[in-house]
Amino acid sequence: MWSFVLVASAGVALAVTNPKTPQMGWSTWNTFQYNVTQSLVESTAEAFETRGFAKAGYNYLLIDDGWQTETRAADGHQQADPTKFPDGIAALADTVHKKGLKLGIYSDAGIYDCGFYPGSLGYEELDAAQYAAWGIDYLKYDNCGGFEGNTRPPAERFLAMSYALEATGRDIFYALCEWGNQFPWFWADQFSDSYRMSGDIHASYASDGSGVCTTAYCLNTGYAGVSVLTMIRKMRELSGFQKPGAWADMDMMEIGNNAMTTLEEQTHFSFWAALKSPLIIGANVVTMNQSSVDILTNTDIIAVSQDALGTAVSYLPGLSTEDAVQVWGGPLSSGKQRFVVLALNYGNATTDISIPLASVTGLSAALGKNAYTVKEVWSNKAVSVSKSNTIALTGVAVGQTKVLVFSEK
Structure with a gap:
């Protein structure tokens, strides 16, 4: 395996918007793939307003692959x-900017x-x-068409576009899509704003494709x-790399694509938010059912995603049981919120989940000696803590995640 060390000389700027x-935001790929059009983006921009996505904080409209002609112009x-x-x-x-939104586009760090x-290989500056x-605000930069270019390491090819974007003088968000190739959490933070940590998601809650x-x-x-x-399993090893300025991207969300139950979609959104993955919608927001809209615009879950501390939750193996229950937890710092715990039932039957708070890493430090309340976000109900300092979650359904937010009184 090659090794790569980025050394930037004094005065050299990189395309990192931090x-x-x-x-x-929203991307065309999961639902429309190469069938992208001007009218599709315009209708999505309208739906961002009428269905509450813009108000909830979604602001990027991303045109993925298929917008180009098959050959470059003569120049x-x-x-x-x-x-x-x-x-x-x-x-x-x-048009998009007039609605207070931003527009993204797609290219590749290869010949095709x-x-x-x-x-864009060899054409980065142009x-x-x-x-x-x-007037583009966001570039998704893929790795599919490396071919001959793949004789050059991904970090080198992605770095070239970083310099090129910086040279434009425009603030363009730089999102790498190298599918976790060559472990980008070790290098991508030096010159990008987000980077894919795995291969592509597909519209399935639990079933993987061949050989994943x-x-x-x-x-x-x-x-x-x-x-x-x-995707959640892979993040057990990577959540500690998350930090403001360079986000490990768990790929576009499949919420609203009619492939999951409501509880599974809630779990999907809960973990993308708590693990600090970018929240990029991959469904048709114009025709999406209202249940999925409500999930994607849940203000409490979005607050976890956009928390000022920018720290992802960590997997808590001592409170988890493989193939049955996962418990994750991490600190918060926005407003009075101080901690979040996720408890997922991914077994085969409804179950009870007991969480002794003394065993939740980082919780006592986050709360200190202050009085606090606990709310389960999806039910919007207060949760009681027993005299033994334990939270008992009863009747957690298969595919369901309970999201507990701890806040100072």
Whole structure:
């Protein structure tokens, strides 16, 4: 395996916007794949307003693969498909900006991208300048079409675009999509704003595609076949890397794609938020059922995601039972909130979960000697603590996660 050490000389700037909290938005890929159009983005922008997503904090509209023509222009520039985007990307960006939202676009650190449209390898400065001129606010930078470029390590190829984005002078969020290849949590934070920590998610709560490895440190990161539960499992090893400025991305959410029960969608959203993954919606927000809208706009869960401390929850093995119950916990610092505990039943039957608070790592330090209250977020009900300093959660259904937020009185 190659090794990579980034050494930036004095005065050299990198394209890092240093986001204090994980980004929130919507992407075309999970639902529409290559069928992206100007009208799709415009209708989504409208739905962001009418269905409460913008008010909840979602602000990026991301055009994924399929927006380009199959070849570059004679002068080398990437071109938007005129049939899909008749008014052009700059006009669309202006429309989106007028709604108080931001527009993102897609390219690849290879010769071609995933759909064999032109990638940006060797054209980094030209493409970055084009995106800036169009008014782009976000770049998702993929790794599908490396081919010959893959003789160069991912870190090197992704770094080149970082320099190019910085040279434009425009604040463009830089999101790497290298599927956890070469363990980016060791290097991507030096020149990006978020980075994918695994292969692609697919619309399944518990069932993985063929050959998917369930841990973070493996060569088969799970291309296009990682379930929600496996993505959570991989984060046992990675949550400690989360920090403001560079977020490990668990991929776009599958909430609203009619592939999960309501409880499973709640679990999906709870862990993406508490693990500080970017919250990128991957469903059709125009036609999404109201139950999924309510999950994605739950203010208490979003508050956990956007907490000022920016610390992800950690897996608590002493309180967990493999293939039955997972308990995670971590500190909070926004307002009066001081700690969050997630208790997931991923077994085969309804169960009771007992949480002795003395065994929750970091809880006593976060609370100190202050009086506190506990609320279970999804039921919006207060939770009592026994005289033995234990919380007893009864009747936790299969696929359900109880989210307990501890707040000072």
